[in-house]
Amino acid sequence: MFELPTLTVGQYSLVYNMLSFTIASMLAAFVFFIMAQSRVAPKYRISLMVSALVVGIAGYHYWRIFGSWEGAFELVNGAYEPSGEPFNDAYRYVDWLLTVPLLVVELVLVMALSRAKQGKLLTKLIIASAFMIALGYPGEIADDNVTRAIWGTASTVPFVYILVVLWGELGKAIESQPERPRVLLKNIRYLLIATWGFYPLAYMAPFAGLTGAGAEVVLQVGYSIADVAAKAGYGVMIYAIARAKTDADGWVKPEQVTGQEATA
Ligand code: RET
Numbered sequence: 001m002f003e004l005p006t007l008t009v010g011q012y013s014l015v016y017n018m019l020s021f022t023i024a025s026m027l028a029a030f031v032f033f034i035m036a037q038s039r040v041a042p043k044y045r046i047s048l049m050v051s052a053l054v055v056g057i058a059g060y061h062y063w064r065i066f067g068s069w070e071g072a073f074e075l076v077n078g079a080y081e082p083s084g085e086p087f088n089d090a091y092r093y094v095d096w097l098l099t100v101p102l103l104v105v106e107l108v109l110v111m112a113l114s115r116a117k118q119g120k121l122l123t124k125l126i127i128a129s130a131f132m133i134a135l136g137y138p139g140e141i142a143d144d145n146v147t148r149a150i151w152g153t154a155s156t157v158p159f160v161y162i163l164v165v166l167w168g169e170l171g172k173a174i175e176s177q178p179e180r181p182r183v184l185l186k187n188i189r190y191l192l193i194a195t196w197g198f199y200p201l202a203y204m205a206p207f208a209g210l211t212g213a214g215a216e217v218v219l220q221v222g223y224s225i226a227d228v229a230a231k232a233g234y235g236v237m238i239y240a241i242a243r244a245k246t247d248a249d250g251w252v253k254p255e256q257v258t259g260q261e262a263t264a
Pocket of ligand 1: 099153156
């Protein structure tokens with residue numbers, strides 16, 4: 001990581017509040033995905049379970065990032081100066097290493113493909129996701145832009161591969177879906193491109209001439225917004241797809257069949 005810059009009270013607080021907001025979002029999403037399971041057919045519940053795992057893992061990491069941010073700065077004469085304690089950026093990469101493969105798993109599971117197809121697709125995508133994150137990390141902690149560019153480019157290769165495979169497979173799966181899930185699966189493709197595309201853009205901030213306090217704030221706020229959209233927002237869309245497929249499959253809650261919920 002580059003040397004930590006001195007921040008104004010406004011810059012420090014913006015990141016502080018953003019991290020706090022992200023923790024709250026992840027915890028709320030965790031509760032939602034657990035509770036929402038009973039509203040979808042059993043075969044889609046695993047997707048919601050994986051969504052809950054993703055936001056649970058992220059909630060923990062954001063808690064740690066928040067603590068690290070607090071410890072890394074101290075208020076001296078009205079400005080936040082580096083305290084000498086490092087700000088640990090590895091939490092983000094460890095978080096992605098775990099959650100990116102799980103996000104792929106959620107999506108593939110909710111498509112409910114044949115077992116053989118699903119297995120092959122998951123293996124390719126999980127391996128590529130791990131490479132993408134692992135190759136990005138040495139660039140993230142490098143303090144010169146050449147090293148950053150080299151690792152960033154290496155990480156872009158599996159990134160593009162993932163997008164091409166997912167786009168192609170989603171495209172094929174979409175054709176055989178009933179109407180409502182079809183619209184939602186089309187939308188989730190856009191959400192995926194828009195949110196995942198944001199990470200390499202934030203990574204490139206130093207190349208765009210952003211340095212020091214500005215770059216640090218853009219990176220922290222940018223990654224946090226992207227994480228809320230790519231984990232909690234995306235999980236809600238997975239839930240919507242699971243609900244639509246549940247309806248299309250004609251599944252109803254067992255209590256509704258026996259009429260126990262008729263007055264509810
Ligand atoms: C890095 C390094 C620069 C090149 C590329 C990157 C891609 C990162 C991505 C991260 C996605 C993270 C998600 C997290 C949500 O849980 C590593 C920044 C291509 C795509 C979706």
